[in-house]
């Protein structure tokens with residue numbers, strides 16, 4: 001619209017609103033808009049003759065607004081991207097606001113940046129009806145329903161060129177939590193031209209709502225149902241989460257509609273899932289999982305209608321199968337790296353961001369930040385003591401980011417000899433130096449192109465190399481040794497260290513400018529001894545490791561309590577190794593406190609050294625050594641072989657083609673004691 005015509009349209013609009021305020025005008029057929037206009041005039045006392053620009057929050061206030069919906073934003077991302085991809089070609093932008101109308105996520109066209117900012121279609125814009133007037137987001141919040149607000153239906157004359165469609169998103173308790181909106185700066189046609197928008201935005205709002213539901217109740221059994229058979233397993237509209245006693249914990253929109261319909265016919269509202277369906281709890285729990293062609297028809301008690309249903313299992317059950325399936329994938333990624341993992345139990349999969357921690361406030365804050373960061377083009381520095389999971393976090397960041405399809409290349413700067421680190425990182429051309437591969441070598445940095453370069457132990461990188469790395473980061477290109485022209489690389493660099501980089505900078509051993517380049521954001525992992533979610537980690541790691549064996553092993557309460565109380569100087573790595581050791585050397589189907597290595601028994605660790613008898617001192621020594629054995633894959637493999645052969649030393653010696661004395665020597669070296677001797681040593 002030309003500027004003059006727009007101003008004229010604004011004047012007409014204001015005159016209409018003034019007549020409305022005086023009760024001389026009504027908006028036929030659009031009661032929802034009419035009600036909002038009335039609220040603007042009567043309740044909010046907005047003056048139609050004084051158009052106001054949209055309020056935009058400061059960066060700090062926006063960060064505060066995003067925090068409570070952080071998890072939703074993370075879960076919603078795929079849906080937001082998909083919807084935007086559909087509407088962007090038609091000139092629409094996308095807003096996701098919190099329940100107050102503050103835009104907490106946004107997708108737009110960079111070339112329209114200035115115009116979008118002016119129109120308030122921007123991150124941080126506040127579309128609360130109280131000051132923005134009638135608009136799709138604000139009115140959607142107030143009316144609790146999806147709507148289109150087209151051009152002059154906006155109250156404030158600033159917005160009368162816009163066309164916007166918004167739909168509410170609810171949390172699993174049915175409370176409004178966010179609003180999804182698509183908006184265009186202008187639309188030359190009438191309201192009917194927007195008829196595609198309402199069903200589309202409503203559909204995506206529901207998909208995001210359901211994804212959030214499944215995420216929030218991922219540790220709970222969920223009944224998924226629909227009126228038709230075809231959709232249940234991948235997009236069944238109804239979701240009901242219930243506990244092992246059958247109590248309904250949460251329901252999505254369709255689930256709530258079922259509960260309400262039941263309550264209307266036969267009050268009061270049902271609280272048990274078995275009140276809704278003609279089935280016993282055991283029958284429901286035995287329902288087929290969400291797999292095609294395996295559904296069951298259930299009759300509703302109140303109406304007699306049929307619903308087709310399947311179960312979504314709690315995460316613990318699913319993750320065991322997933323861990324097994326993911327083992328190969330992790331191994332594949334690792335082959336790209338120079339640092340072959342020496343982790344004795346590295347075969348369990350890399351957890352995604354959600355599964356890295358339980359209810360530890362510091363870890364939850366860290367993961368919230370990580371979720372926000374994983375799609376940003378920022379370099380990330382991870383700090384933490386050894387074994388706290390820095391590499392696991394780096395891998396999870398990569399896997400959750402938009403470069404997940406690209407390579408993840410891990411380089412341990414402390415492990416590569418200084419003389420080789422340059423050629424390893426940058427690569428070299430054939431004949432670049434004597435002793436090199438005659439075919440040349442593609443460096444690790446070029447290999448990470450399009451993905452993530454993870455530089456572990458960055459504090460150990462030699463100074464000369466720091467300068468070259470700085471140039472790579474600044475210019476986004478690398479010069480292989482012997483090459484004449486640089487090679488372009490697009491990478492995200494994640495670095496990790498357990499050292500105090502500030503102190504290294506003060507000592508002149510680390511470049512400050514490199515530090516700032518690498519530290520686009522900092523994630524600090526707490527040590528295991530400070531984490532409040534140790535139980536979660538123990539159980540998760542134990543389940544994953546046990547699943548690699550036969551899955552039927554139990555962790556006895558005394559072992560769990562010892563693990564909860566242990567001081568964990570070696571952090572998660574030590575915990576994982578201790579569990580692997582206990583599983584490998586256990587006698588029966590239960591891991592008890594006696595199967596754990598010495599260091600896990602906090603009381604014993606702090607006790608004075610045992611020296612009274614040769615048996616007890618031998619026991620103490622062997623147990624101490626058994627801790628060290630865990631850092632060594634050979635020790636663990638030997639322990640597994642022995643356990644599989646029920647500790648029959650002669651049989652294992654034959655199997656390995658070595659003499660019994662040699663096997664005993666190896667066992668001693670790895671601190672492995674046969675169970676019958678362990679008993680004697682304990683006594």
Ligand SMILES: Nc1ncnc2c1ncn2[C@@H]1O[C@H](COP(=O)(O)OP(=O)(O)OP(=O)(O)O)[C@@H](O)[C@H]1O
Nearest residue numbers: 343351356385386387388389390391392572573576
């Ligand atoms: N949250 C977690 N969930 C499951 N396993 C974990 C987690 N954190 C760490 N681990 C496991 O603990 C071990 C150590 O993790 P990782 O190598 O990531 O630690 P790190 O801090 O990088 O250690 P270092 O400082 O020695 O390089 C690995 O076996 C890893 O699989």
